Amino acid sequence: MATALYTHEDCLLHVTPLGHPERAERLEAVMRALSAPAFAALERREAPLAERGELLRCHPESYVAEIEASIPARGSRALDADTHVVAGSWDAALRGVGAAGAAVDAVLAGEVGNAFCATRPPGHHAETETPMGFCLFGTIAIAARRALDLHGLARVAVLDFDVHHGNGTQDLLWREARALFVSSHQMPLWPGTGDVHETGAHDNVMNVPLAPGTASPAFRRAWEERVFPALIDFAPELVLVSAGFDGHADDPLANLRLTEDDFAWITGRICDVAEASAGGRVVSTLEGGYDLGALAASVAAHVEVLMERGAA
Ligand SMILES: [Zn+2]
Numbered sequence: 629m630a631t632a633l634y635t636h637e638d639c640l641l642h643v644t645p646l647g648h649p650e651r652a653e654r655l656e657a658v659m660r661a662l663s664a665p666a667f668a669a670l671e672r673r674e675a676p677l678a679e680r681g682e683l684l685r686c687h688p689e690s691y692v693a694e695i696e697a698s699i700p701a702r703g704s705r706a707l708d709a710d711t712h713v714v715a716g717s718w719d720a721a722l723r724g725v726g727a728a729g730a731a732v733d734a735v736l737a738g739e740v741g742n743a744f745c746a747t748r749p750p751g752h753h754a755e756t757e758t759p760m761g762f763c764l765f766g767t768i769a770i771a772a773r774r775a776l777d778l779h780g781l782a783r784v785a786v787l788d789f790d791v792h793h794g795n796g797t798q799d800l801l802w803r804e805a806r807a808l809f810v811s812s813h814q815m816p817l818w819p820g821t822g823d824v825h826e827t828g829a830h831d832n833v834m835n836v837p838l839a840p841g842t843a844s845p846a847f848r849r850a851w852e853e854r855v856f857p858a859l860i861d862f863a864p865e866l867v868l869v870s871a872g873f874d875g876h877a878d879d880p881l882a883n884l885r886l887t888e889d890d891f892a893w894i895t896g897r898i899c900d901v902a903e904a905s906a907g908g909r910v911v912s913t914l915e916g917g918y919d920l921g922a923l924a925a926s927v928a929a930h931v932e933v934l935m936e937r938g939a940a
Pocket of ligand 1: 874
């Protein structure tokens with residue numbers, strides 16, 4: 629089966645202040661990379677706007693209303709030191725949530741084997757009632773709840789290999805026994821959470837902190853020894869991925885020393901887990917990655933493996 633690629637031009641309308649690392653050029657670099665002939669077989673789909681009710685799967689109505697009211701008619705508004713909104717931010721964020729939801733629907737319907745959502749702003753730092761770290765809504769956690777509540781799945785895994793802890797996803801899924809959330813991340817590093825002792829209300833959260841300077845062997849060992857055995861035991865029916873590529877050696881925001889090969893490797897191992905219990909069903913969404921060249925090459929490596937495995 630094919631690999632679907634969900635994206636939308638509205639995601640370029642979320643314009644951040646000059647010099648901000650999470651900028652529209654990131655998505656342009658990703659889409660340029662995915663326009664190469666090697667990606668001709670991607671099934672390209674337009675990301676729909678999420679319905680407002682989708683946001684309520686994880687956030688209270690008061691929070692959704694607060695974010696909506698914060699969007700300025702013109703100019704930029706800072707929600708915190710890192711997180712800004714402009715007029716286009718609302719639709720951009722809703723395209724991101726809509727993409728992940730549509731990808732879950734398509735993969736569960738058997739229309740495509742797996743899917744990648746090239747959208748921004750990212751989502752994994754948004755907590756229940758707090759925008760944070762460039763993120764407004766918890767895109768991947770909302771997608772997990774959609775799979776559980778709308779499609780009736782019993783077990784969904786959410787895997788986050790972004791270099792920053794997925795504090796938002798952890799917060800949104802803390803009490804969700806049907807979801808296993810795993811995050812590997814550099815520690816110490818912003819946002820400061822993600823200690824190994826944070827394990828969720830139902831032992832459904834696993835944090836894998838990595839020391840600054842961690843390179844390929846220790847990264848792979850951590851996932852191989854700690855994460856994959858637990859995942860195989862959990863036997864997810866669907867695997868969701870917060871695909872952040874800021875663990876790359878060239879990334880300016882952190883200090884891991886990963887390469888494109890490591891992202892290809894982890895994608896393949898995630899597909900192995902998905903094939904064991906989930907019929908190969910994987911939905912991946914873009915989170916971080918702030919060096920344009922490293923980001924483009926890493927996304928290409930990630931999607932190439934998704935295509936190989938989806939087609940198998
Ligand atoms: Zn990150």
